[in-house]
Amino acid sequence: MKALRDTPRYVIGGVELSREEIVHKYLHLVKYVAGRISINLPPNVEINDLINDGILGLIDAIEKYDDARGVKFETYAITRINGAILDALRALDWVPRAVRQRARELERVYQQLEIELGRAATEDEVAEKMGLTHKELDVLMQKIRGTSVL
Numbered sequence: 001m002k003a004l005r006d007t008p009r010y011v012i013g014g015v016e017l018s019r020e021e022i023v024h025k026y027l028h029l030v031k032y033v034a035g036r037i038s039i040n041l042p043p044n045v046e047i048n049d050l051i052n053d054g055i056l057g058l059i060d061a062i063e064k065y066d067d068a069r070g071v072k073f074e075t076y077a078i079t080r081i082n083g084a085i086l087d088a089l090r091a092l093d094w095v096p097r098a099v100r101q102r103a104r105e106l107e108r109v110y111q112q113l114e115i116e117l118g119r120a121a122t123e124d125e126v127a128e129k130m131g132l133t134h135k136e137l138d139v140l141m142q143k144i145r146g147t148s149v150l
Contacts, residue, residue: 011067022062023055026077030054033081041089050085057084101142105130 009016033052039050061080065073093100109129113121121129127137 010065012065012073014067019059019062021092024072025060026058028073029057030058030075030081033078037082037085037089045089049088053085054081055127057081058115060084090121099143102140104138106144 007018010022010031011017028100030051031054034047034054038045038047038050046053053060057080058077060075061077064080067073076114090097106126113125113129117125123137124134127134130137132140
């Protein structure tokens with residue numbers, strides 16, 4: 001009986017609950033956020049891994065939530081869950097964010113030039129459109145090629 005009294009209680013929406021009760025009550029938020037994020041990920045990323053990371057975000061939200069601030073717990077929790085999942089995904093990615101961003105930019109330029117020209121763009125045309133020298137484009141393409149795993 002003593003263990004029940006020593007269990008930490010948290011106030012959410014004016015109601016006092018244990019952490020386990022809150023996790024069970026708001027687990028649907030974790031599944032919702034994980035599902036939304038998984039739509040944009042490759043199929044090799046397991047949704048259960050996202051859910052596990054999201055649960056850690058939910059627990060963090062429970063620990064740090066302050067009911068007195070007047071923010072709905074659901075709103076706060078979704079932000080923390082989303083952040084925990086994204087942090088876990090970033091930790092798995094060994095490619096720097098700047099390289100990923102440049103790869104997306106390069107892809108956009110190639111697509112834009114193909115539409116404008118009605119044919120595949122040459123490297124010189126892409127370099128000019130991006131404001132790069134041919135050598136700088138070569139270096140960028142080498143970095144991007146290093147991001148794909150066979």
